[in-house]
Amino acid sequence: MxxxxxxxxxxxxxxxxxxxxxxxxxxxxxxxxxxxxxxxxxxxxxxxxxxxxxxxxxxxxxxxxxxxxxxxxxxxxxxxxxxxxxxxxxxxxxxxxxxxxxxxxxxxxxxxxxxxxxxxxxxxxxxxxxxxxxPETWITATQAMYLVSKFESGKSILWHAGASSVSIAGIQLSVADNASAVFATARQDEKCEFAVKTLGAKAAFNTQKQNWAEEILKATDGKGVDIIVDFIGGGPTFLQNLDAIARDGVIVNLGLLGGSKVPGEFDMSVFLRKRCTFVGSSLRSxxxxxxxxxxxxxxxxxxxxxxxxxxxxxxxxxxxxxxxxxxxxxxxxxxxxxxxxxxxx
Incomplete structure (x- = not known):
């Protein structure tokens, strides 16, 4: 051989x-x-x-x-x-x-x-x-939902980068397991439409045109979402995640495509006020x-x-x-x- x-x-x-x-x-x-x-x-x-x-x-x-x-x-x-x-x-x-x-x-x-x-x-x-x-995409989505964020039927969830392979898996898993609402973000209108019409998300927001955190709050009557799965990490996304997360919610960070630095001054009191959890996770390690x-x-x-x-x-x-x-x-x-x-x- x-x-x-x-x-x-x-x-x-x-x-x-x-x-x-x-x-x-x-x-x-x-x-x-x-x-x-x-x-x-x-x-x-x-x-x-x-x-x-x-x-x-x-x-x-x-x-x-x-x-x-x-x-x-x-x-x-x-x-x-x-x-x-x-x-x-x-x-x-x-x-x-x-x-x-x-x-x-x-x-x-x-x-x-x-x-x-x-x-x-x-x-x-x-x-x-x-x-x-x-394997990589569906197992990563499974890990983020069930092992890390403890998703259960009736919770709402937001998937960033809604046309990425992991979010394509995650949105479908969320819909199939009876999330109360599934949201997505993307940087192109075509990808937002894809997340809704093809994958079954309730709504998707173009991060280049909309303040997506404000749109999430409108769509949830001010409550926010229970779970956010994020691949962007730094830049304004980190702060907007804290605006959009619900009380006792979980933000799962899987990547840093937006960089690792948070711009400006960051007030940590939001974690106390919302009792929210921020957790980083990976699969390969x-x-x-x-x-x-x-x-x-x-x-x-x-x-x-x-x-x-x-x-x-x-x-x-x-x-x-x-x-x-x-x-x-x-x-x-x-x-x-x-x-x-x-x-x-």
Missing amino acids: AQTMRAVDIEGGKGPVSALHIADVPKPQPTKTQALIKVKAFGLNRMDLLQREGYYPVPPQAPKILGVEFSGTIESFGNGQQEYNEGGKEGTLKVGDEVFGLAYGGAYAEYIAVSTHMLVHKPKELSWEQCAGI RDEEYQGKLRDQLVEHALPKFKDGSFKLIIDKVLPWEKVQEAHQLLEENKTKGKVICTID
């Missing part, structure tokens, strides 16, 4: 889009709790852009190759067996099985070694491309046990709805992996609605 494979590499270890290229690299060797997957497709995420530029704190167990979500077929197991009987709640995994999953890194490659506990059998109803765009629980929740809660079409898996663009530079550029331009996927022949 060949000891090398092709993978997307970064010239100089970090750099701009132009630094991405396909090179021959050592083929990963799975440990006794891992499977080796022949990758069919992989999903792109904004963390990939940051990692490419050297700004993302990669967990120590992650390979240097980009990418955390993929679909493909099981090539082998680290223990040398043909079957693995601890593949989570879906039962036995076998060589040749079609799967998708979440990894700490390494998905931009012909092969990836990944924990068997993070694999899910690919439903026949879904394509390789659809499955490659599920979590241990395998934590991620495995989320994987099980995805299988139990969302997978049936993927199969019957109740949940929409929105893909904006599919490109061959030879065009990975173009794929990164699409994400950087902030014009996509849904996932960008690369396929490997």
